Amino acid sequence: MGRLVLTFDDRHVAGWEAALPLFDAVGAQVTFFVVEADLLDEEEQAGVRRILSAGHSVGSHGARHRNAPQAIAELGAAEYLRTEIDSSVDALRALGAAATSFAYPNSRRDETTDAVLLDVFDHLRGGGPRTSDLAAARSAVVAAGTRVFPGCGFDTARGDVPRENDAAALSELLRELAEGGGTLVLYAHEIAPVAKGNHIHPDRLAAVLAEAHGLGLRMNGL
Numbered sequence: 001m002g003r004l005v006l007t008f009d010d011r012h013v014a015g016w017e018a019a020l021p022l023f024d025a026v027g028a029q030v031t032f033f034v035v036e037a038d039l040l041d042e043e044e045q046a047g048v049r050r051i052l053s054a055g056h057s058v059g060s061h062g063a064r065h066r067n068a069p070q071a072i073a074e075l076g077a078a079e080y081l082r083t084e085i086d087s088s089v090d091a092l093r094a095l096g097a098a099a100t101s102f103a104y105p106n107s108r109r110d111e112t113t114d115a116v117l118l119d120v121f122d123h124l125r126g127g128g129p130r131t132s133d134l135a136a137a138r139s140a141v142v143a144a145g146t147r148v149f150p151g152c153g154f155d156t157a158r159g160d161v162p163r164e165n166d167a168a169a170l171s172e173l174l175r176e177l178a179e180g181g182g183t184l185v186l187y188a189h190e191i192a193p194v195a196k197g198n199h200i201h202p203d204r205l206a207a208v209l210a211e212a213h214g215l216g217l218r219m220n221g222l
């Protein structure tokens, strides 16, 4: 059976929480990768707890959104883990998250960072750009048992600049997933009709969820 994993990055707790009914509507569980977990205010902490109690998972996106290859080269693996990873995981676990997965900030990763981080996490997610090219999007589909997921973006816009329209390619990819199996991990950021940074419109998110649900894809988090 094909599996679709939806993930959302950074620190948009209020917008994510507002979108929980969209996931509930189709019984989907998703993953939120939180950055600056140790800096969350009380409201954000309460939001993360409510996201967890709704059955979703929360992973780490680093303490300060540092590029992993650069930080490991500069600090060494031990110091990178201490400053960028341990503090993030500790803060998330204090909120009740398992924090067994990690999404690379700015999608920067290499074999060295994978080796260092797979000692800490069960799963890692990189990132490729949102694309209307089906062949390119296909490269984000991986076999069961994979621990490092390429990831494919599905934000609808950054500020008021719309992203390339990926609807046709993504529809075809979801159909292929339903027929041929495999796992596709998509990622977005804020969930809102309008936002300054990268965001997905709730209507588009609802459409992807409905389509995947209709095809019988399994939707659970990392």
Ligand SMILES: [Zn+2]
Residues within 6 Å of the ligand: 009, 010, 035, 061, 065, 105, 106
């Ligand atoms: Zn990020």
